[in-house]
Amino acid sequence: MHNLSRQGLIAAAAVAALAAAGCAGGGQVEQKPDKPALFQPGSAIGYQKYGKDYPATTVKDVPGPCSYESISRKDYSGQTLKIITHAVPVIGEPTKLHAKQFEELTGAKVEVVNVPFGELHQKILTPLQAGQPAYDVMFYPSLWIGDMAPYLAPVPKEYLDTPGMKDVTKAFMGVATWNGTVVQYPVDGDRHYLKIRTDVLKDPKQQAAYKAATGRDLEVPKTWAEYAQVASFFTGKDFDGDGKPNFGSAEVTKRDDLMFSAFISRAAPYVKNPGVKGGVFFDVETMQPLINTPGFVRALDDMVKAKSAWPPGGANFGLGDEIFSFGGGQTLMSYSWDDAFIQAQQPDSRVRNKVEAAPLPGSDEVYNRTTKAWDKTPNQAPYFTWGWTSAVAKTARNQKMAFDYLCFFSNEANTALDLTIGRFGVNPYRNSHFDAAFWEKQGWDKDTAEAYVRTLSDMEKSTNRVFDLRVPGVNEYMSSLANGVAAALAGQKAPQQALDDVAREWTDITGQIGKDKVQAAYRNVVALEDNS
Amino acid sequence: MDGLRRHKSMFLLPGLLTLVLIIIFPLLFTIRVSFSGWNVSNPQMDFVGGANYVKMLHDSRFWASILRLGLLAGGTVLIQYVIGFGVALLVWRDLRGRRFWRVLFLIPMMTTPVVMAAIWQTIFHESLGPVNDLLGRLGLSPVHWLTGSGPALAALMTVEVWQWTPFMFLLLLAGLLSLPKEPFMAAAIDGAGVWRTFRKVTFPLMAPVSVSAIIIRLIEASKLSDSVYVLTSGGPGSSTESPGYYLYIRGLKEQQTGYGGALSLTYLVLMIVTLTVVAALLAKAFKVKGNA
The missing domain is CATH 3.40.190.10 (Periplasmic binding protein-like II)
Structure with missing residues (x-):
């Protein structure tokens, strides 16, 4: 009886071992x-x-x-x-x-x-x-x-x-x-860039009205300040003549729906100084968060002020809403992933070939965290957001x-x-994808195709780029950032206070995950940003 | 006799085992997890003492969500009770198409909360939704339903009331249908009017059912999270964040498993204590004898 039991146990163990080996994977088929x-x-x-x-x-x-x-x-x-x-x-x-x-x-x-x-x-x-x-x-x-x-x-x-x-x-x-x-x-390849309605931009009447109101030529905004001015001017105007008011800007602002990426887009030119190496989100040597430094605070200030140019409900827009708002012709400009642009260029889109891709707006000055002062020099910093x-x-x-x-x-x-x-x-991620002729074959206008390809390929050439915080626990860091930005947008906290709180949370998160672990991972990000 | 008793007690085993598996084990596991530093990059059952609980004490977002829940749950359940009782009284009596109305009133409860929240999100859409359109036709300014703190709370409460009033209606209607006829006959003989009959007969007789219905709904409302997730994602800022949704963010989205465990347990204890006190107070207020 004992022998039988033992044999049974051995057989069961053998079956279990085989089953486990089968399930464990790694074995070559x-x-x-x-x-x-x-x-x-x-x-x-x-x-x-x-x-x-x-x-x-x-x-x-x-x-x-x-x-x-x-x-x-x-x-x-x-x-x-x-x-x-x-x-x-x-x-x-x-x-x-x-x-x-x-x-x-x-x-x-x-x-x-x-x-x-x-x-x-x-x-x-x-x-x-x-x-x-x-x-x-x-x-x-x-x-x-x-x-x-x-x-x-x-x-x-x-x-x-x-x-x-x-x-x-x-x-x-x-x-x-x-x-x-x-x-x-x-x-897939993703990056954030600006999308703008060219039918409005190239309309002589709109150009004249804008010039009269602002004293400036109406053109694709090159800085976030220009973006705010253009967005503000067109907000409330019926620029497409459908009897309904249009708005200046659609942005991804819903707290738990990728809003952090929109904020990074706005912050990039203020915080990525080509003359300063060693991290945008942290100082890679000390792992001290930089999220509450003046560049990020300026970006959050801008974003809070931009609310007046958003369409109704624009403070709760997820990516789908942003695509719908811009692609549906409600707003003049937006900035986010390729998907929104490709969607706007679909054959059934009402704004097909009336849109143009352009680099993300830059800034007239960029914060230097080494000197703790603003460098008065125009700056552009493409953001290679996650795809x-x-x-x-x-x-x-x-x-x-x-x-x-x-x-x-x-x-x-x-x-x-x-x-x-x-x-x-x-979205495009191979060199061969940067071919305007391919997009023209899809029914895109020559200008639209060329601007799109140029925008994307120029980002590849840039040496002053921002990448995501690709470290362990990234969701926790980004959740904290989104919460801080949302608090400022909702008027619950001032931008500086909101980002100070985020910085404190980031320090806690780093401690909780392990400073060495996060630092080692962050060196990979910094290497990409610093082209090293 | 002892053998027979043992034999009989064996029949309890399946139930006991099920209880252990689905309630006690997860509870004990959560308690253990809450004392660990288990997170996204450290998926281990180590021991960090009461660190998660200390962190929780300083977590103003969590405590704010608890207070907000008091308003959301208390407010919505009260409204549901008033409307549910009113509608139940309406279809309790002879009413043309009574069966039709009864089924119609139950439809919201039978729909999936997430789907309904998505539909309500469209209804409250600030530029395309019918609510602001209607306000515009009436010459009123559009309301920032999902982007203003106050209106977002109101929108959330509206969805909750719409979805769960039928549940209250169902319980109260069942209560009304089970009431004895004699007290009403006596009231009629005494010449009591409708209001007096309601105040002196119907309402007191319905007290046990009312207390049960309110408590059941409060328990359910305390878990509010799906409609928050779809409708506002806790925003604007964190002004509509409920504890359930906050737990989802910390525990599942950010995978702070240890901290999520501490939050869950605290939340559970708070809810048990609060609801017990509320039940006792309600029973006293409604003068319910015995256990409500």
């Missing part, structure tokens, strides 16, 4: 030999067979290891790939679409879980920290790299050597890199399949099509 390709090199690729919502545009499959032709040779039948991504449509829709295509091409089963933004961080990170192989592939905002990096599989050399990856801009390769290793697979990225978990059972999926997701044909669908949230 046998690669099946290639099968005949389902596509010919250079085949026409389009999405229309997947639904009427997709454009009729077709592009050619570009030969290479990630092409339809190459991926369709792979045989992943009998294997399952688990993916977690954002809710549909932004990045969630292309994830699902390419998962379906990947299934058709390789025979793999792909399970996609779509999660709302507010829960994505926790849903990804918790299983990673527990060592559970919940998901093989993850799509998430690139600024979470500080939290995610320890659990990510480095992108293998064979994928780093693909033509598509070699074409990713230097800035976005930097965004994908952590401590010298590429751990994120670039699938979507992807990665493969170290615990992924079949990392090859996972990377093949991402390689396929971002192949030249898919990316070319994805870029044209505003709701997908996929």
